[in-house]
Amino acid sequence: MTQTQYRQFACLSDNFGVIVHDPDSGTTVAIDVPEAAPYLAVLNAEGWTLSDILITHHHWDHVGGLAELQKKTGARVVGPERTRQKLSEIELGVEDGDHIFCGPMKVKALATPGHTLDHVTWWFEDAGIAHTGDTLFALGCGRVFEGDPEMMWASLTHIMDTLPDDTVIFCGHEYTQANARFALTIDPDNADLQARARKIDELRANGTATLPTTMGLERATNPFLRADDPTIQKRLGLEGAALADVFAEIRKRKDNA
Ligand SMILES: [Zn+2]
Structure with missing residues (x-):
């Protein structure tokens, strides 16, 4: 095939x-x-x-x-x-x-x-x-x-x-560069995210699309998928909170960013 x-x-x-x-x-x-x-x-x-x-x-x-x-x-x-x-x-x-x-x-x-x-x-x-x-x-x-x-x-x-x-x-939109800037405020010590953000800046400087992505890359770097990460929970003051509540806080911060 x-x-x-x-x-x-x-x-x-x-x-x-x-x-x-x-x-x-x-x-x-x-x-x-x-x-x-x-x-x-x-x-x-x-x-x-x-x-x-x-x-x-x-x-x-x-x-x-x-x-x-x-x-x-x-x-x-x-x-x-x-x-x-x-x-x-x-x-x-x-x-x-x-x-x-x-x-x-x-x-x-x-x-x-x-x-x-x-x-x-x-x-x-x-x-x-x-x-x-x-x-x-x-x-x-x-x-x-x-x-x-x-x-x-x-x-x-x-x-x-x-x-x-x-x-x-x-996905529907090329929002990745702005998303990367926001993601770094939620998960600044994530080395995979830092490396990805640098790559995204290079791609956008050349006018290249940042999509498609992969599930594995998103799982490792997308803060909206990482509500269960203890470091992120701690940064948000939501250690041990319900994951939906951690997600809601990240979404709220992005809406107000
Ligand atoms: Zn829509």
């Missing part, structure tokens, strides 16, 4: 477009559509025919180009069941734990509410690729708009419990 390919490209001001391609079957899958034109340009340049569009959540900067891309490609659109009830382009709705097949690729939906109530993370289990939308970012996590911190922490835990460390992770 030839290895699964992917393309990541800029959309809008700081969103990512992502396309996953299976060379053997020709199956091509878009995840979220901030705008249609960059997707159509990549499909055209690669000579790929879009088969499926997967949606993570209902925000306009993830579905703004959906109607146009669907119309121009005829691809099947799959999204959270809750979003399907609002967005007529979504043909098939999924709930937590459901899986679909895009050609031969098995893709699992993990419900990850908190940023929004409908949010799902898409996991290409055999290819070892996931798209976490606006739930997990490189060194960050999404703002909690529709859910509450407990819900968001449960979703991040769901991701950590499910995805192996070598999973390649895409």
Whole structure:
């Protein structure tokens, strides 16, 4: 089996477009559509025919180009069941734990509410690729708009419990450099984080994307996943507190940063 390919490209001001391609079957899958034109340009340049569009959540900067891309490609659109009830382009709705097949690729939906109530993370289990939308970012996590911190922490835990460390992770936005600066205020003595922050500065100085990341790298350096770390708890004055409360404090500090 030839290895699964992917393309990541800029959309809008700081969103990512992502396309996953299976060379053997020709199956091509878009995840979220901030705008249609960059997707159509990549499909055209690669000579790929879009088969499926997967949606993570209902925000306009993830579905703004959906109607146009669907119309121009005829691809099947799959999204959270809750979003399907609002967005007529979504043909098939999924709930937590459901899986679909895009050609031969098995893709699992993990419900990850908190940023929004409908949010799902898409996991290409055999290819070892996931798209976490606006739930997990490189060194960050999404703002909690529709859910509450407990819900968001449960979703991040769901991701950590499910995805192996070598999973390649895409997400909705290039926020990593600002996230790194904030992460260092929460976890300043973490050598892995310090090294990663330096690398991120180099990448951004060259205008290079900092994504995709991996589950293992996030586990080691993302403070929003490290509520159980005694050093972080101590720094926040929350030694032995409930992990959701530690997470809520980190999220609050980021919101006010
Ligand atoms: Zn969003």
